Amino acid sequence: MGMVDATDISAGVESLSNVRRSKGILVTSLIFIIALSLVALTGTWDWFANRFFGFFPLLIGLFVLGIHPVVRVKAAVVLSGLADWLARRGAFVSNPEEEAPKFALIRIVFGLFMIERAFWVISYLEPSDWGQPSIWLTAMMGLLCGVLVTAGLLTQYTLVYLIVFQWQMGDILLRTSTLGNWIAAMLSVLLIFANAGANFSLDRLLMKRGTFACKVISAFYYDNGLPSESGLQLAKLMTLACYWCVCLYSLSIHLAEPAWMSGSAGPLLLTNNFMSRYSSEFSWLLSQGPIPVFLARVSLWAMLPWYLLLLPFVLLGGVFRKYVIIWGLLFFGLSLFILQLGWLAQFEFLFLAALFWTKTFISGANRLQVAYDDRCNLCDRTVTFVKAVDLFRRVHLKPLSKNIPWLIEVGIDPDDARKDLYAVDVSSGNAVKGYEFYVLLSKHVFLLLPLHPLLIVGRYLGGPAVYRFVAERRTRMFGVCQIPTPKPEYTLLPTGQMVHKDIVPGDPISTVFCHVMILLACFAISLPLPYLVKNPPTVLRKIQRSVAAPTNAAGIYGVGPIDVFNSTDLRMAENWFTLSKKTKDGFEQLLPIFSEDGKRLAAHRSDRVYFGNTVAFRRGVIGKEGCQFEAFRQQVSYLGENEHSNGETLIYRQYVEPLPSVDLLLRGQYMASERRLVCEVTF
Structure with a gap:
């Protein structure tokens, strides 16, 4: 690990030219105040208690510890050395000035995605939702946050609000908790420390003025809106470590999942009418012979080493790093174009770009010299x-x-x-x-x-x-111009100034990096290891219980227990329903919930419809026989509230189609089961 001159760093303690000493305290206080205020308003005390004792006390304690000059300087030296080692390994390439436009573009696209997501949630709110201020206000706040992030107004504060409330307590209220929000939280942490809101934004315009608003906004940014090179390296490392821990949890679960270990989950996932956009097409393809079935099984197995080696291979650099990036692009492409996982794939692509997009279009300033008649x-x-x-x-x-x-x-x-x-x-x-x-x-x-x-x-x-x-x-x-017009030039640094290479003592990245790594260590200790440790020793169980609070707290950074594409998810393809309304002329009109072959329709653009309602039905009816209308009347009636309020008569039809035989799949044969109508209810 490369060493950093402590004398140079010590000199920065007095001036703190790149970081204000009070920023760490400001960040902690702001998060704490926002969290407590919104907990009181939303009544989510139980949730907050589970994560509060593992998150905020530890974070505040680290900030208080970092006030001591010796600790502050030593932390800057050690972490700058770690960042230098990352650069020499080729794990991450960071140039804050060159990457600033990239992070600004990612912020804008990220904001646009959030606007679209919030728009559809609001569009499909039912009349009962509009009677609950906690519901529609939370949905509106999601839309407002998307607008603020896109425009770059109060960006840092908005991202903190999203991480601490909107994707935590807000998801509880809206029932929109998704893996995509976890990735969005990781991306948001990276955008905060990359100062993505400080460039090509309204924040940048306001920071040029000497007003109170300027001081409020500037207090949350680095000077000139650019982090140090080492700080950006650490921000990339800790957010990728967060993603890797989620992958490790997923891997540990899959190792105990028979469908994954046998490979049958691959064909079943691709032909799942609830999760695969082209389920019918894949059903036809897999029925053509054993080779497509075998390839579908192998493609799923190929994910397991990627989960395990993601971070180690990035740290190794070279061809191993390229493998991580290329396979990640293929995996995210599958999620985006074939699987239907909400906004997960979009956020993952942005996250991958934030970490590894550092050359194409970015490097090579003044590469094209343009001669023109002025x-x-x-x-x-x-x-x-x-x-x-x-x-x-x-x-x-x-x-x-x-x-x-x-x-x-x-x-x-x-x-x-x-x-x-x-x-x-x-x-x-x-x-x-x-x-x-x-x-x-x-x-x-x-x-x-x-x-x-x-x-x-x-x-x-x-x-x-x-x-x-x-x-x-x-x-x-x-015509001809006598005085050429001035040409815009995006200069991010004033003449004569340079971006700091090393971390300046007091930089909040030091405290947050340590905080993240401590929580991730606790999360890793708590991983279920079904094949490595079938019967965990008593000591290990005690250790896991002792770190339960910080393990839960890691969820604020987007790190939580994940269990997807399991036997339950695969069986969600077996049962579904359709809702139709009778028009005045006696004809039936299908509501945009599910089609007759079980595929999602337009209402699933709303995560509240998807994760909050239809998932509950398709999971809840697994293994149950007969008509389930009365058991799920509340969810079904909710989806038809708007039509009922207009006096429409609705028709509920329930269908069942058992999964294809796993035994046949393992022998290379795919045979779809027969679909049948279970019941029809008019209400």
Whole structure:
């Protein structure tokens, strides 16, 4: 592990140029006050008590301990050395200034996802929900938080609120607790310490003013809105460690799951009408012979080593790190395009990008040198737009009036440059002009990437001819400018300033990193180990009970017991119902809950409908015979409240389709069972 000069770090204690000493106390106090206030409002004392004693006292204790100068300096030295070791191993590549636009973009997309999710929850609230302020206010707060995160307004406070309340007590109220929220909590912690809200945001505009609002917002950010390189490394490490612990728990459960160990869970999952988007198509494919069945079984087994080796392989770096990233992309792609797991896949892709997207589009500032006629209005507007979307500063402008010698040096005729825009790729030395200039530009500027395939197609559909027509008439059509307009330039650091490499004593990342690692250690001790320890010794059981509080507390960081794709999840494909309403003309209209073959319909865009209602039914009827309408009348009636309030008559139909034979699957044969109608109830 690389050592850090303690003298240099000690000098930072006095100035604290990058971190204010009070930030740690501010963060802790803010979380504590928000949590207690919302617990009182929502009445979730039991939940809070389970996690309070393992989370806040330990966090406050670590902050108090960190006030001592010796502890603060020693922690900065040790953690900076750890970050340096991570960099030398190639586990994480961190450049706060280059990655700042990336984290800002991830924040914006993350906020948009939250807006859409909250929109659908609100859209499918039933009349009884609107009569309960705790329900609709919590749903509205989810929407508001999405807007604030997208706009970058009070971002740090909003992310803390989401972590401590919205994805904890808020989920209890809305019944929307999902694994996706756990990943969102991990991502939010990373965005907080990456200062994702400090750039390309309203927070950045407000921080430039000397108002009270400026001080409130600035108190929660690093100076210049950029963390130290070591701090960003540690933030990536601790959030990936959180994800790995969730994977380890999942692995420990799967090792005791017969469906996983036999591989039958693979075919059953892909053909599950409740969880697979293309269940019918996979049913047909698997029925074609033993090879598709075998591949489905193997694909599931291949997940087990990835769960186990995720963090170790990242720390090893090299080809092992690439395996983690590539397999993760494939796994998340499966979750996004085939399986229906709420917002899990979207958040996982963002999380993966936050951790490992560090080169493409990001590195290589000023890679494209663009020569343009600064007396041409059209050219001036074009390059102004290009600089406006060039968040990663890959384009370096070269106005003709000031760069004639450079044009000659790179072999471009100045007269020719007045007719066409030129771009010179610094890495290769190649120069392109005209239509190909736009093709090259869309390939290297991230926000223009969606235009790249269109420009490629346009190359064969007359695009160059259209460009040439406009270019030859540009001054006649758009005029000549005497004073070129100023071009936007995204400068994140004032001239002469640099991002700190090492952690400055007093940086909250030191305390939070230690806090996370302690909770994760307790969580790891509590892992169920069915095959390694069938009968845990008394000492181990006592240790696990003693760390129960911090183990539960890890859930605030998104780390909790996970058990998915188990026998219960697989059997949710067996029973379902449809709801139809009779229209005035006597015809039936299917409500968007389930189709007749058991697939989810549009109402499942709402996590409250999905996780709060239909999952309860499909799990609750497993192993039960006969009509279950009366047993689940409350859930069924809830889904039809809006129609009932309009005086509509509803028809409930229950279906059953047993899972395919596991014995046949293990012999390479897939045979779907017969579907039948169990009952029909008009209410």
